[in-house]
Amino acid sequence: MKLMQMLLSQSEAGAETYFEKVAAALAKDASITQRLVIEEQPSREKRLQASGVDFSTLPMGKVKKPLFYNYSLKKHVKEFEPDLIVTWVNRASRKCPSTSAVVVGRLGGYYDIKNYKKCDHLIVNTPDLVHHVVSNGWPETKVSMISNFGDLPETLEISSSLPEIPTGHKVLLALGRLHQKKAHDTIIKALPMIPDATLLIAGTGELENELKSLADSLGVSERVKFLGLRKDIRQLFDLADVCVFPSRFEPLGNVVLEAWATNTPIVAASSTGPAWLITHNENGLLFDIDDVNACASEVNRVLSDTALADKLTESGFAEFNNNFSMDVIVNKYKNLFETLIKEKKERS
Structure with missing residues (x-):
């Protein structure tokens, strides 16, 4: 062919x-x-x-x-x-x-x-x-x-220096353009309710300065690291304890599939794609779009419950392996x- x-x-x-x-x-x-x-x-x-x-x-x-x-x-x-x-x-x-x-x-x-x-x-x-x-x-x-x-081919990865994470901090990973649809503001607003955690945001876009100002106004700017465009996604997933995907609009959601493929617990807003892919409490956790309190609550659940995190990653990887x-x-x-x-x- x-x-x-x-x-x-x-x-x-x-x-x-x-x-x-x-x-x-x-x-x-x-x-x-x-x-x-x-x-x-x-x-x-x-x-x-x-x-x-x-x-x-x-x-x-x-x-x-x-x-x-x-x-x-x-x-x-x-x-x-x-x-x-x-x-x-x-x-x-x-x-x-x-x-x-x-x-x-x-x-x-x-x-x-x-x-x-x-x-x-x-x-x-x-x-x-x-x-x-x-x-x-x-x-x-x-x-x-x-x-x-959801596989992340190694040949397409380009290594970059990884951010330093404070001792004792969990790592939250958010991926996507810095655009209103991706709702990075939701996880930044949730961060004050998620103690001892550092948020990594990988992506570029027109909202970068606005999101940085938001983090500063909430007193969490030292806990939010804007990484820019990255092609070392596998390394970032390896560093993450939870992947957070708060998109307001998402037809599918490659990030969900990549989280499953890398055995990373996924917490996502229930936009169209993630709501189709994820079975809540089985292979990921869902929260209502723009619900900051629920976002923080679901992230904290994963960070505080090792058994739940293990269940989500095991079920997510099985779904990836069988279908994606x-x-x-x-x-x-x-x-x-x-x-x-x-x-x-x-x-x-």
Whole structure:
């Protein structure tokens, strides 16, 4: 199978990070000849090279992009002659050149399906997203639900210095963009009620100064460490006693899957994705969105009850292993791709 995956984005957000994880996983499969098409971006290129992923780049910059971007995109598709193309995020799906390959759009959010007119099939990662695309006119027979995997490939990790943690402190880990949807303010507001704990926040975004001011106003600034963009997520999970995921809006929640994969207790707000994934008191703890007191209470429960923490991690890892591991999810991708390619050949 000749597989091309296309990502036309400079972002380092969740969809782009998961794109790299899928590409690294498929690069290990000898039955697949894979090539990526990505925009020039040195940090992403370095990670993909370390993972043994074959890729081509599209020119960026004020001069090169207007002149050569679209031409290069068409050229890469024509020269590789893929059997199937996966387009990630809206832009790649809109700009995918005309091709004889099967085109599969991958959605991880509630996007406008008008962006996916060039696609023959869609992959979404939650049942609610199946409902979203079908209710907006996409044929139910042309959408597949394949969720994400929680593994953290070592080849995509880039080590950074770890923060110093005060003696006797527990470590709370929060991951995600510093954006209103991610609700980092909830866990910062809860921190005064969680004694002897240091909060690590990994992510960048427009709310950084506002969140730092909030921590200062609550007298917890010395207990909150803003780490910026990190690519050593596995190391951060190893350091954490609890992962806190307070998002107000979350279609899936890769952080939940990663916590399960790393045997880290997860406490999450009951937004759509985490509420679908987590069975409260079994493989994680849930609290109502924006409920600061409940957030603090559930975190304190885990920190004070070793038996509960062990139960959550054991059940979470079992759920990950059975349903959200790299092997399980990649096999689903492969089976779907093979079926779609076969069906197209039979129609030809």
